[in-house]
Amino acid sequence: MVSTKELVNIELEVKAIEKGNLACPGCQLNLSFKHALSALKGDAIVVVPACCTSVIQGAGQGYGMHVPIFNTAFASAPPVASGIARKLKRDGKKTTVVVWAGDGGTADIGFGSMSGAAERDENILYVMYDNQGYQNTGNQKSGATPRGAKTSTTPHGKKSRRKDIARMMMAQEVSYVATANASYPQDLFAKIERAATEFAGHFRFIQIYSPCPPGWNIDTKDSVLVGELANNTGYWPLYEAVNGKLEFSRPSRRFNDPAKRKPLADYLKIQGRFRNIDPEIVKQMEEDIEHEWSILRKFM
Numbered sequence: 001m002v003s004t005k006e007l008v009n010i011e012l013e014v015k016a017i018e019k020g021n022l023a024c025p026g027c028q029l030n031l032s033f034k035h036a037l038s039a040l041k042g043d044a045i046v047v048v049p050a051c052c053t054s055v056i057q058g059a060g061q062g063y064g065m066h067v068p069i070f071n072t073a074f075a076s077a078p079p080v081a082s083g084i085a086r087k088l089k090r091d092g093k094k095t096t097v098v099v100w101a102g103d104g105g106t107a108d109i110g111f112g113s114m115s116g117a118a119e120r121d122e123n124i125l126y127v128m129y130d131n132q133g134y135q136n137t138g139n140q141k142s143g144a145t146p147r148g149a150k151t152s153t154t155p156h157g158k159k160s161r162r163k164d165i166a167r168m169m170m171a172q173e174v175s176y177v178a179t180a181n182a183s184y185p186q187d188l189f190a191k192i193e194r195a196a197t198e199f200a201g202h203f204r205f206i207q208i209y210s211p212c213p214p215g216w217n218i219d220t221k222d223s224v225l226v227g228e229l230a231n232n233t234g235y236w237p238l239y240e241a242v243n244g245k246l247e248f249s250r251p252s253r254r255f256n257d258p259a260k261r262k263p264l265a266d267y268l269k270i271q272g273r274f275r276n277i278d279p280e281i282v283k284q285m286e287e288d289i290e291h292e293w294s295i296l297r298k299f300m
């Protein structure tokens with residue numbers, strides 16, 4: 001794994017994203033994107049369905065990205081990426097084709113076409129950055145919004161559990177599936193690098209936990225802390241699964257033991273989206289966490 005110093009040097013050298021783009025302060029999608037493009041050494045063609053990334057990339061003189069980006073309608077990102085990947089193969093080129101999509105574009109609107117690309121084992125690295133709602137259009141609930149979170153369409157808090165897309169991709173026996181967290185950039189970097197090299201030629205899927213200060217109603221200075229608490233409470237387990245065989249990643253490994261986890265309340269209390277949450281829902285969320293770990297352990 002690269003050291004923090006090496007990571008910074010690579011990012012300065014690759015310079016995938018200009019400073020001062022249109023992302024909100026504290027946006028973890030923006031950081032994740034920078035880490036991912038740096039891990040690919042900028043040698044990527046990125047396909048982006050409608051989402052915050054379509055906005056933060058800028059336009060015209062204000063375009064702030066140093067990789068080619070193809071913006072598509074929601075459900076067509078995987079087929080567009082499939083076509084690009086097939087043409088690159090024909091031309092003998094090794095550039096990584098990335099679908100960089102939000103949770104709404106993945107868990108809901110683009111799910112069928114993503115699942116189809118996975119079934120065809122297209123040579124695509126599919127990254128779902130997960131800010132747990134339709135943030136670009138004002139924080140509507142998506143299938144990936146967690147239980148208890150207030151959004152503009154669930155003003156009293158979402159009642160049901162989130163769809164776990166990484167697990168669905170494991171069930172589809174995708175060659176490489178991983179979860180990442182913007183607060184653990186070295187782990188994220190290593191996973192993108194591994195997916196792009198070791199599993200090149202296949203469909204790969206990475207889901208990145210990406211706090212969104214306006215949508216989650218958190219202080220911009222807390223977005224990294226929220227990510228750390230998501231890990232340390234066991235709320236967001238980090239793992240890699242190769243052909244369905246799972247290994248927990250180093251930042252999360254010790255939290256396989258529930259006694260080592262921080263209380264969920266620490267995670268909830270610094271996020272306005274969980275303000276005044278019903279204690280009964282908190283109890284269900286605690287059960288959700290252990291339920292999720294118990295299923296993941298079966299893949300080990």
Ligand SMILES: Cc1ncc(C[n+]2csc(CCOP(=O)(O)OP(=O)(O)O)c2C)c(N)n1
Nearest residue numbers: 050051052102103104105133134135136137
């Ligand atoms: C078919 C269609 N429906 C709705 C929209 C409006 N729209 C644009 S971006 C967006 C939100 C996307 O949410 P997500 O994929 O989670 O990405 P985020 O905005 O959170 O980054 C929506 C609903 C659209 N562009 N096309």
Ligand code: SF4
Nearest residue numbers: 023024027052135212
């Ligand atoms: S709304 Fe959220 S995800 Fe979108 S740019 Fe702002 S902080 Fe980032």
Ligand SMILES: [Mg+2]
Nearest residue numbers: 102103133135
């Ligand atoms: Mg989203």
